[in-house]
Amino acid sequence: MNSKHLACVLLFVVMCALTQGTLMLNQRWVTAMQSTSDAAARHETAMKEQSDTQTDLAKARNDTAGHRKYLEMWRQNFEQSGTESSAKNEFARMLKRFPGLIPFLSQTSTPVENKDMTYVNRRISSNVKLEGDAEKTILLLASIERELPTSRIAMLELRKGGKGNDVELDLAVEFPLLAAPPPAPEK
Amino acid sequence: MNKTNMMHDLKPERPELAPPLPAVMMVLPVLFYLSAAGAMGLGALFTVKTKQAQTDEQREMDGEQEVRRMIASLKQEQKVIDETHGKAREVEAWMDSTQPLMEIVSAVINSVKTGNTLSSLRLSRTAENPEHIEMRVQINSGGTGQKEETVQALVKEGYQTFKDDLITHNKNDRFGDVTYTATLVKNKASEE
Numbered sequence: 001m002n003s004k005h006l007a008c009v010l011l012f013v014v015m016c017a018l019t020q021g022t023l024m025l026n027q028r029w030v031t032a033m034q035s036t037s038d039a040a041a042r043h044e045t046a047m048k049e050q051s052d053t054q055t056d057l058a059k060a061r062n063d064t065a066g067h068r069k070y071l072e073m074w075r076q077n078f079e080q081s082g083t084e085s086s087a088k089n090e091f092a093r094m095l096k097r098f099p100g101l102i103p104f105l106s107q108t109s110t111p112v113e114n115k116d117m118t119y120v121n122r123r124i125s126s127n128v129k130l131e132g133d134a135e136k137t138i139l140l141l142a143s144i145e146r147e148l149p150t151s152r153i154a155m156l157e158l159r160k161g162g163k164g165n166d167v168e169l170d171l172a173v174e175f176p177l178l179a180a181p182p183p184a185p186e187k
Numbered sequence: 188m189n190k191t192n193m194m195h196d197l198k199p200e201r202p203e204l205a206p207p208l209p210a211v212m213m214v215l216p217v218l219f220y221l222s223a224a225g226a227m228g229l230g231a232l233f234t235v236k237t238k239q240a241q242t243d244e245q246r247e248m249d250g251e252q253e254v255r256r257m258i259a260s261l262k263q264e265q266k267v268i269d270e271t272h273g274k275a276r277e278v279e280a281w282m283d284s285t286q287p288l289m290e291i292v293s294a295v296i297n298s299v300k301t302g303n304t305l306s307s308l309r310l311s312r313t314a315e316n317p318e319h320i321e322m323r324v325q326i327n328s329g330g331t332g333q334k335e336e337t338v339q340a341l342v343k344e345g346y347q348t349f350k351d352d353l354i355t356h357n358k359n360d361r362f363g364d365v366t367y368t369a370t371l372v373k374n375k376a377s378e379e
Contacts, residue, residue, distance in 0.1 A: 015219075018226035032240035039247035045255040053261045060265055064272040071275035076277060114314070119274040122283050123314070138292065145287045152285040155311035158292070160304075160327075174282050174314070184365035 017176075057183035077150045081111060084111060084124055087175035091126045095127045111177055122138060122177040125154060127170075130175060134167045151175050284317030286373060290344050295324060298340035303329030306364075321370040322348075327364050330355065334367045346371045 081087045088108050095103060106129075111122040130137075139159070144151060155172040162168075225345040288310050295308055304327040311321045326333045332355065338348055355365040 022226045025230045029233040029237045030238045036244040039244045043247045046251045067275035073334045120277045157309040159307040184350040
């Protein structure tokens, strides 16, 4: 091979290298463009998803506003008597306000589960048998329903009492118990 | 031939053996140089465009991540709203089940006519069906007449009675003692 042949071969190699290099750079550009296009499509999809989520959220906010306000209205009452001891105390305090009514049996059951409920998930029942003036007994019932609004009278039985205007009252009042809040994460 | 120029065709100095190539062939080296320059130019252009595309891609990816973060935050808020709504519905269900019994007690007591007496009034409801209130009234004297008065008073208060049952010891005695049991349901229209 003389120098002319060598020069031709080198020239050919240089041309091939230039062509390949250009093609490779072009391919990289095309790939990068494709990736950009994919990323833009993903971005657009995400933006649409965000818009849908935002619409759903606005709808949920709007649809549940009444209920959530209702919860805020009652939350304090529920939290106030939402534990076993506070429910018992409130009921005992109520009975003490009517000293003329003589309780001769008073007991509180163990909590039972409220079916299909996760927040107001249990209830306890306080039972009392008492005797006293009919008017005061009616007043006690009215006070329970007015001042312990979250309680539920599950059963009441009024019977004629032993003397005069007296009545006997069997009463079972249920109190809602709230689910214990999840434990705070350890720091 | 001492002349050197850009179009030199690498031919060594030697006597001409064959006639020279036609003049138009001089364009070949020109084309070569142009191709080389073009290849480098295109290479540079592609490199710049690739960098630009990569920058754009990064920007789109950052934008997507930002949007995803916002979506996660919106979903978190949605979850809180759903949980609160769930709690509210439970509270509402419980409150619906605490319908006061005092108005029934009052209606029954106020319906008792002078001279008639009740010996007991029992009201109860179950956790499963708290809107259904089971009532049992023992009328000592006044019989079915008093029972009718009591039912009328309850209807006025917006209650409907069903599963009624009347137990009487003497069917001929319209004013004797009777035990009346019924299930009471508050008429929704009367609540509004």
